[in-house]
Amino acid sequence: MTALAVENVSKNFGGVSALANISLNVSRGERRILLGPNGAGKTTLFHTISGAVTPSGGRITLFGIDITRLRPDRRARLGLARTFQITNLFPRLTVLDSMLLALGGASGHSLQLIGSPSGYRSEYDKAHQLLEQWDLVGTARRVVRTLSYGEQRQLEIALALAGQPRLLLLDEPTAGLSPAETRRVVSMVHALPRDMTILMIEHDMDVAFELADRIAVMHQGRLIAEGDQAAIRANKQVTDIYLGAD
Ligand SMILES: Nc1ncnc2c1ncn2[C@@H]1O[C@H](COP(=O)(O)OP(=O)(O)O)[C@@H](O)[C@H]1O
Ligand SMILES: [Mg+2]
Structure with a gap:
């Protein structure tokens, strides 16, 4: 069963295309990690899912219900919760x-x-x-x-x-943490009920690979790769970006 479906979602800020036709499906109970360098559009994608930002185009469904234009509190009542990049x-x-x-x-x-x-x-x-x-x-x-x-x-x-919540969005929960504090957050995520769906932005590759069932990689507002750990590690475009930036 699909927990979250993002279909062709776009968002422009003035001349900047923060999201360009993003499509993403997250299954119920899946732990999905979103990777990508600074400015890739990851937080903006979270904002469109939680309702802080209205997409310029596209559609978002949560457990089969179209939430694209729903108020944030209504989305929360459907089982969505999020944390912020800045506390x-x-x-x-x-x-x-x-x-x-x-x-x-x-x-x-x-x-x-x-x-x-x-x-x-x-x-x-x-x-x-x-x-x-x-x-x-x-x-x-x-x-x-x-x-x-x-x-x-x-x-x-x-x-x-x-x-x-049925779907939990975590925006860089380990950013700025010591290795010991990072371990505590990782074990919190491990301890969550297995049927809770988690979409998590993470910049630390080790954390990402430890927690993820699948990984999606964004770059300059686009989704450039999706797959399991092996597929992401083998992806030339992804390794180029990570050697070049961040
Ligand atoms: N409210 C906003 N107004 C104008 N530009 C924005 C706004 N929010 C994000 N952006 C721009 O959109 C792009 C993606 O930002 P963001 O989603 O924060 O990236 P990430 O979380 O991947 O680092 C960046 O170029 C950023 O400057
Ligand atoms: Mg961000």
């Missing part, structure tokens, strides 16, 4: 409050429910359990801006998971 947390909230907010947003009944003591208790237990699951429970009372950058990236993924 997108509220710096003054505690980790626990951030998780409570994410859970409220995910269930759509946020503040009313938290307003009742029993409702608060059940959301609180859920938040605690999720922080424990993702190895963040020790940071629950801390204010987000005092966390290390690595912990912030981990938290961001944990928050995206609060709504139990």
